Amino acid sequence: MKRICIKIGSNVLTKENGELNTSRIKNIVFQISELHKKGFQCILVSSGAVAAGKSKLSLSEKLDTVSARQIWSSVGQVELLNMYSSFLKEFKIECAQVLVTKQDFRTREHYLNMKNCLNSLLTNSILPIVNENDAVSVTALMFTDNDELSGLIASMMDVEALYLLSNINGIYTGNPEDDDSELLSTVNGDINRLKQFITTKKSNFGRGGMLTKCSIAGRVAKSGIPVHIANGGVDNILLNLINSPNEVMHTSFTASKKASTVKQWLAGSDGFEKARLIINKGAEDALLSAEATSLLPIGLIEILGEFEKGDIIKIVGQSGKVIGLGKTQYNKEKASKYIGKSGAKPLVHYDYLFLY
Numbered sequence: 217m218k219r220i221c222i223k224i225g226s227n228v229l230t231k232e233n234g235e236l237n238t239s240r241i242k243n244i245v246f247q248i249s250e251l252h253k254k255g256f257q258c259i260l261v262s263s264g265a266v267a268a269g270k271s272k273l274s275l276s277e278k279l280d281t282v283s284a285r286q287i288w289s290s291v292g293q294v295e296l297l298n299m300y301s302s303f304l305k306e307f308k309i310e311c312a313q314v315l316v317t318k319q320d321f322r323t324r325e326h327y328l329n330m331k332n333c334l335n336s337l338l339t340n341s342i343l344p345i346v347n348e349n350d351a352v353s354v355t356a357l358m359f360t361d362n363d364e365l366s367g368l369i370a371s372m373m374d375v376e377a378l379y380l381l382s383n384i385n386g387i388y389t390g391n392p393e394d395d396d397s398e399l400l401s402t403v404n405g406d407i408n409r410l411k412q413f414i415t416t417k418k419s420n421f422g423r424g425g426m427l428t429k430c431s432i433a434g435r436v437a438k439s440g441i442p443v444h445i446a447n448g449g450v451d452n453i454l455l456n457l458i459n460s461p462n463e464v465m466h467t468s469f470t471a472s473k474k475a476s477t478v479k480q481w482l483a484g485s486d487g488f489e490k491a492r493l494i495i496n497k498g499a500e501d502a503l504l505s506a507e508a509t510s511l512l513p514i515g516l517i518e519i520l521g522e523f524e525k526g527d528i529i530k531i532v533g534q535s536g537k538v539i540g541l542g543k544t545q546y547n548k549e550k551a552s553k554y555i556g557k558s559g560a561k562p563l564v565h566y567d568y569l570f571l572y
């Protein structure tokens with residue numbers, strides 16, 4: 217069964233004034249129904265709630281931005297799901313609303329509950345429509361945007377591909393409006409070179425911007441899932457991307473070797489680390505070499521924060537470069553005794569290490 221995750225940005229789903237774009241949503245639903253007929257399982261991560269609510273409700277300017285966003289998103293979400301649900305019914309497809317927060321990815325229990333729910337929906341041919349629970353997810357607890365959420369869902373559900381549908385054809389080598397900017401068709405590996413091309417400009421209701429989109433696409437591709445950025449405003453873009461990708465303007469992030477489910481989980485755990493381990497150059501070179509290498513305490517310079525056995529930690533080089541995320545084999549107290557010393561077993565075993 218081919219399983220894919222499709223993320224659709226606010227600007228694809230709404231008109232300039234923020235109202236939901238019914239013809240666009242109808243075409244998206246049509247494409248999903250066609251994919252269902254071809255045996256695809258689809259997970260839809262849909263933005264658009266805040267925009268839809270904003271177009272419906274004008275609020276007092278005195279109202280603080282958090283409350284305004286909570287009102288708009290909770291009212292807009294009703295509009296959004298109602299529209300999806302009524303259009304899907306024409307194809308005899310049921311949909312389900314799944315609202316999540318970043319915290320739900322922090323605890324293994326919530327993570328597995330979410331995974332079980334999505335698997336159960338998919339095996340019953342129900343379309344899960346996932347969005348951030350903006351009613352409770354405010355300030356620090358938020359995802360950067362639904363690109364991040366869709367990357368976490370893609371890793372968690374081990375999909376065949378992640379499609380990020382935006383209001384742009386893909387990543388350009390400069391300002392997309394400039395004639396001499398070219399569309400990048402493929403991105404292999406290191407995404408740092410893309411940063412020179414990307415401006416902080418966002419679409420009207422966009423939250424994260426292209427830089428966020430790229431870093432998430434790069435991480436998901438590194439964990440073994442191909443990612444495609446394309447223009448959701450083009451009719452049948454998804455069907456064309458899947459059926460004849462070479463004829464469609466888009467940017468594809470080539471997937472590395474598929475990581476294990478544990479590594480996929482670690483890949484999505486950025487921000488949930490309990491501590492940071494500063495490692496020396498020798499350890500950094502060893503971890504980043506072609507050899508499968510575990511992190512030994514002899515390579516540690518400093519431990520910032522507390523951790524217990526089994527906690528997630530972030531590994532950082534002396535230069536400040538983030539090397540990866542890992543799950544510890546023992547706690548900080550024991551690790552501290554072995555900093556810079558040989559003779560201890562690996563603090564992070566290779567099987568529980570995700571390298572950027």
Ligand SMILES: Nc1ncnc2c1ncn2[C@@H]1O[C@H](COP(=O)(O)OP(=O)(O)O)[C@@H](O)[C@H]1O
Nearest residue numbers: 225382387388413414415417418419422425426
């Ligand atoms: N080099 C670039 N190539 C393509 N888009 C870019 C680039 N630099 C900045 N952008 C901007 O990124 C926007 C898409 O990001 P975002 O607003 O977060 O979209 P979405 O709402 O779909 O997540 C585009 O509308 C474009 O204005």
Ligand SMILES: N[C@@H](CCC(=O)OP(=O)(O)O)C(=O)O
Nearest residue numbers: 226263264265266361362423
């Ligand atoms: N939960 C928010 C998502 C905001 C968001 O990530 O928007 P976008 O950057 O357009 O995908 C909403 O539904 O409006």
